[in-house]
Amino acid sequence: MRLTTMFTPDRERYEGVRPINIYLLRLVYFLVFVAIGYSSWSKILAHQGPWDYLHGLAYCALGTYSAMCILGVVHPLKMLPLMLFMIIYKILWLWIVAYPLWSTGNLTGNPAEPMAKAFLWVALFIVAVPWKYALNTFVLNRRPSVQNPNNSLKSDVAKPRALG
Numbered sequence: 001m002r003l004t005t006m007f008t009p010d011r012e013r014y015e016g017v018r019p020i021n022i023y024l025l026r027l028v029y030f031l032v033f034v035a036i037g038y039s040s041w042s043k044i045l046a047h048q049g050p051w052d053y054l055h056g057l058a059y060c061a062l063g064t065y066s067a068m069c070i071l072g073v074v075h076p077l078k079m080l081p082l083m084l085f086m087i088i089y090k091i092l093w094l095w096i097v098a099y100p101l102w103s104t105g106n107l108t109g110n111p112a113e114p115m116a117k118a119f120l121w122v123a124l125f126i127v128a129v130p131w132k133y134a135l136n137t138f139v140l141n142r143r144p145s146v147q148n149p150n151n152s153l154k155s156d157v158a159k160p161r162a163l164g
Contacts, residue, residue, distance in 0.1 A: 015077060017130040022076050024128035025083065029072030032086070037066035080134055083125060090122040 014022050040062035051059075065082075072079035098116035101107040107116060136142040 015133065017077065017133050021128060021130040021133075024124075025076035025080075026073050028083070028125055028128050029069040029076065029079065033066050033069040033073070036062050037069075040066055077130075077133070077137075080129070081138060083129055084134065084138070087122055087125050087129070090119045090125070094119050094122070 013019075040059050043059050044063050047059075065086075068079070068082055072082060094116065097112055098107060098119070101110055101112055102116070107113050
C-alpha cells in the first residue's frame, strides 16, 4: 500500500474511511487488549478468597472491556461505540478527578497520578477515530454509501418494492 492511499477514503473496503484510521483503530484496540487484558486477567485468575464487591466489579468490567477489544481488532468500525465509550470515560475522569487535583498542585504523588498519566493516551484514541463516519453512523443514523461498478454512489439501504 502506497503512502498516498493510506489517507484516501476507501469506499469498497472500509465504508469510505481512510485506511490510516482503520490501522490506528486496530493498533489502539490491540494495545488496550494487551495492557488492560494483562493487568485485569492476571488479577482475576490469581485472586484467592472472596472479592470486595467494587474491586470485583472493576476487574470484571476491565477484563470484559479488554476482551471486547479483540473484536475491535477484527471489526474496527463495528466496535467504534466501544472506542467512543473509552474516549468519553477517560476525558470525563481527567476532567472531574485529575484536573482539580492538578490545578491545586495535588496530583503529583497522589494515587490518581499513574491513572492520569495513562489516561492522557486518550489523545491517540481521538486521532484514530474517523469522526465523520462515527457522527454519520452512530449519531445521525445515516448509512454510508458504497460505490457500484458504474461509479455512481448507491445507498446500502434497501429500497421499497412496488406492490402488485
